[in-house]
Amino acid sequence: MSDYAPLVLTVPEPAVRPGGTPDFSNVKIPRAGTVARPEIDAEPESIRDLAFSIIRVLNRDAEAVGPWAGLLTDEELRAGLRDMMTLRAFDARMLIAQRQGKTSFYMQHMGEEAISCAFRKALEPGDMNFPTYRQAGLLIAGGYSLVDMMCQIFSNEKDPLKGRQLPVLYSARDHGFFSLSGNLTTQFIQAVGWAMASAIKNDTKIAAAWTGDGATAEGDFHAALVFASTYKAPVVLNVVNNQWAISTFQGIAKGGSGTFAARGLGFGIASLRVDGNDYLAVHAVAKWAAERARRNLGPTLVEYVTYRVGAHSTSDDPTAYRPKTESDAWPLGDPVIRLKNHLIARGAWSEERHKQAEAEVMDTVIAAQKEAESYGTLHAGGHPSMRDMFEGVYAEMPPHLRRQRQKAGV
Amino acid sequence: MIEAIRDAMDVMMARDGDVVVFGEDVGFFGGVFRATQGLQAKYGKTRCFDAPISELGIVGAAVGMAAYGLKPCIEIQFADYMYPAYDQIVSEAARLRYRSNGQFTCPMVIRMPAGGGIFGGQTHSQSPEALFTHVCGLKTVVPSNPVDAKGLLIAAIEDPDPVIFLEPKRIYNGPFDGHHDRPVVPWSKHELGEVPDGHYAVPLGKAAVRRTGADVTVLAYGTMVHVALAAAEETGVDAEVIDLRTLVPLDLDAITASVGKTGRCVIVHEATQTSGFGAELSALVQETCFYHLEAPVARVTGWDTPYPHAQEWDYFPGPARVGRALLETMEQ
Ligand SMILES: Cc1ncc(C[n+]2csc(CCOP(=O)(O)OP(=O)(O)O)c2C)c(N)n1
Numbered sequence: 200m201s202d203y204a205p206l207v208l209t210v211p212e213p214a215v216r217p218g219g220t221p222d223f224s225n226v227k228i229p230r231a232g233t234v235a236r237p238e239i240d241a242e243p244e245s246i247r248d249l250a251f252s253i254i255r256v257l258n259r260d261a262e263a264v265g266p267w268a269g270l271l272t273d274e275e276l277r278a279g280l281r282d283m284m285t286l287r288a289f290d291a292r293m294l295i296a297q298r299q300g301k302t303s304f305y306m307q308h309m310g311e312e313a314i315s316c317a318f319r320k321a322l323e324p325g326d327m328n329f330p331t332y333r334q335a336g337l338l339i340a341g342g343y344s345l346v347d348m349m350c351q352i353f354s355n356e357k358d359p360l361k362g363r364q365l366p367v368l369y370s371a372r373d374h375g376f377f378s379l380s381g382n383l384t385t386q387f388i389q390a391v392g393w394a395m396a397s398a399i400k401n402d403t404k405i406a407a408a409w410t411g412d413g414a415t416a417e418g419d420f421h422a423a424l425v426f427a428s429t430y431k432a433p434v435v436l437n438v439v440n441n442q443w444a445i446s447t448f449q450g451i452a453k454g455g456s457g458t459f460a461a462r463g464l465g466f467g468i469a470s471l472r473v474d475g476n477d478y479l480a481v482h483a484v485a486k487w488a489a490e491r492a493r494r495n496l497g498p499t500l501v502e503y504v505t506y507r508v509g510a511h512s513t514s515d516d517p518t519a520y521r522p523k524t525e526s527d528a529w530p531l532g533d534p535v536i537r538l539k540n541h542l543i544a545r546g547a548w549s550e551e552r553h554k555q556a557e558a559e560v561m562d563t564v565i566a567a568q569k570e571a572e573s574y575g576t577l578h579a580g581g582h583p584s585m586r587d588m589f590e591g592v593y594a595e596m597p598p599h600l601r602r603q604r605q606k607a608g609v
Numbered sequence: 610m611i612e613a614i615r616d617a618m619d620v621m622m623a624r625d626g627d628v629v630v631f632g633e634d635v636g637f638f639g640g641v642f643r644a645t646q647g648l649q650a651k652y653g654k655t656r657c658f659d660a661p662i663s664e665l666g667i668v669g670a671a672v673g674m675a676a677y678g679l680k681p682c683i684e685i686q687f688a689d690y691m692y693p694a695y696d697q698i699v700s701e702a703a704r705l706r707y708r709s710n711g712q713f714t715c716p717m718v719i720r721m722p723a724g725g726g727i728f729g730g731q732t733h734s735q736s737p738e739a740l741f742t743h744v745c746g747l748k749t750v751v752p753s754n755p756v757d758a759k760g761l762l763i764a765a766i767e768d769p770d771p772v773i774f775l776e777p778k779r780i781y782n783g784p785f786d787g788h789h790d791r792p793v794v795p796w797s798k799h800e801l802g803e804v805p806d807g808h809y810a811v812p813l814g815k816a817a818v819r820r821t822g823a824d825v826t827v828l829a830y831g832t833m834v835h836v837a838l839a840a841a842e843e844t845g846v847d848a849e850v851i852d853l854r855t856l857v858p859l860d861l862d863a864i865t866a867s868v869g870k871t872g873r874c875v876i877v878h879e880a881t882q883t884s885g886f887g888a889e890l891s892a893l894v895q896e897t898c899f900y901h902l903e904a905p906v907a908r909v910t911g912w913d914t915p916y917p918h919a920q921e922w923d924y925f926p927g928p929a930r931v932g933r934a935l936l937e938t939m940e941q
């Protein structure tokens with residue numbers, strides 16, 4: 200006879216399901232300005248606590264406080280606000296366009312705008328992002344053409360990717376935006392490889408890897424951490440923890456590790472957590488991590504604590520798996536409103552200017568959409584050719600593919 | 610067809626306490642295609658649960674469970690996402706029985722939505738069946754309708770070896786015949802949409818004749834069965850359409866009986882051509898029916914390019930391309 204009680208399988212569950220009252224009391228949020236800012240060359244071991252806290256700059260009164268504050272000018276902050284507003288307007292228009300059948304699919308950023316928009320400002324020309332589908336702010340804040348983005352989404356005759364890729368899986372080499380694969384986390388390790396190449400060639404460029412919370416479970420993530428750690432690759436390893444992976448809450452990927460940032464500790468990687476809805480905090484941490492990489496001090500893992508306000512994609516309905524009002528209860532607020540209030544508190548912005556900017560931003564996005572639509576949408580107007588489909592598989596088309604193209608009559 | 614697949618898992622979970630179901634989003638939510646909806650509520654979260662997003666983890670864990678004695682029926686969210694798990698499938702699940710001389714076995718089913726026709730681009734459209742049929746130790750099943758889907762899935766779960774179960778997602782809601790500009794008739798209006806209650810099995814390794822004909826044999830599976838039927842009707846060619854249902858083990862007798870009668874053979878699949886399953890079929894027809902053949906064996910397949918987004922209907926082997934192949938084969 201065994202002395203042991205029967206084993207039982209643990210399957211984590213989110214605190215609340217549809218019908219329940221949203222509850223984020225488990226998300227411990229330190230006061231803004233209270234987390235220390237280590238020296239740039241701090242040993243990862245000496246800053247372990249940063250993997251369990253949340254670096255925040257904007258306080259409840261919309262003031263920028265603490266050691267991570269003070270990096271950005273009024274002008275830069277206004278530009279940041281405009282980037283986030285543009286991304287939000289872009290999302291709104293593309294969601295409507297998808298419903299109108301102008302594209303097959305779209306993925307929005309609502310609530311997560313600060314992360315990609317602010318991170319982009321910490322990079323230099325030549326640096327390379329290996330993004331996921333929820334970092335279009337890297338393009339917008341980098342000045343990439345809205346029309347080109349929309350042409351990709353509409354798969355039209357000016358689609359830079361010739362209709363080959365699913366909407367939002369952009370590629371923009373000149374803008375430091377690596378070709379998006381769609382297979383989760385495959386690119387996390389590629390960013391490390393890119394960074395290693397920069398070091399091998401004694402270059403000064405760095406790379407940035409991106410993943411969501413859910414996708415950290417992929418083996419590629421763990422491979423990336425060991426490579427980054429072993430070779431001290433000049434890379435920033437970004438984990439966007441928006442609490443959800445489609446219908447799966449973050450506890451399934453995180454298991455017992457406490458935070459996603461803590462995943463880096465076992466690899467000896469400097470690991471920080473930051474308020475992902477705080478433009479100033481995101482920017483400050485991104486700068487710090489990029490600076491470490493550029494000074495050959497090795498990789499940094501950054502977990503952005505945020506919330507996916509919208510549906511996962513246009514194929515998803517989140518009311519089936521989480522309370523409708525959960526996003527209202529999210530304790531870190533809205534990134535656009537928080538930056539807007541901060542600018543007003545600084546005396547560098549006003550409600551009127553904000554309203555006016557909203558209208559201008561929407562006009563810009565609508566004008567871009569008009570132009571993009573003049574080149575066609577998924578089922579109407581100009582579209583990529585059937586020849587485009589056969590080209591680009593190889594540098595030079597091999598005979599068997601040439602024969603197939605002939606057979607297809609193009 | 611989704612309901613039929615869910616029903617098969619429901620029937621097997623009720624009959625056999627060793628059947629467990631897991632995968633990305635399959636627990637509370639019931640899967641992105643809702644194939645496991647209600648199973649967690651009914652059987653509890655230790656028999657139907659969400660997995661971390663790690664396909665190698667899902668399959669690797671299932672191999673361990675199967676070796677222990679469970680019968681995992683796991684979901685890979687899209688066949689396009691199985692590649693991280695390929696090592697676990699090829700080197701582990703497929704060979705466990707052989708290399709341990711039967712000490713350990715791997716009775717499990719890996720369900721994956723596959724195939725195109727939904728504007729899913731290259732990450733939601735692939736047909737990787739040949740990557741499985743090439744692996745010794747695996748069985749590979751592709752249903753073409755709800756009645757078969759349920760019976761085949763039950764047979765797959767009861768099978769003592771690992772089975773790859775590819776679900777053509779384009780026919781989840783109805784028998785899509787490739788005419789993308791026409792509405793799809795729902796399964797409720799189709800005789801093979803009337804799924805019997807309770808337990809029944811459609812044996813692995815048995816093909817079905819969907820249309821009898823005298824002039825040419827069409828070998829197809831999954832969505833392409835419906836495309837082939839449409840092509841036969843539209844061209845007036847008296848084609849015999851064989852739905853293979855299981856690729857490994859293959860019902861070679863059904864193929865040779867038909868080609869022996871018609872003397873002509875057209876093979877249709879969505880997957881790319883080079884080293885596709887059509888190549889295997891073509892070789893087998895040549896080996897077993899050579900003296901009956903009156904025309905070269907023809908293949909209609911996806912082009913040898915990654916699956917495109919905008920050019921979906923140029924890529925997808927629709928009734929026009931299949932019809933042309935039927936007519937060309939008849940002219941030989
Ligand atoms: C290898 C692979 N497996 C599964 C998927 C399907 N899939 C797409 S997004 C997603 C959820 C990802 O969640 P998370 O990493 O948290 O990112 P988020 O969508 O929240 O930004 C899943 C399962 C995929 N694209 N690739």
Ligand SMILES: [Mg+2]
Binds near residue numbers: 411412413445507
């Ligand atoms: Mg997420």
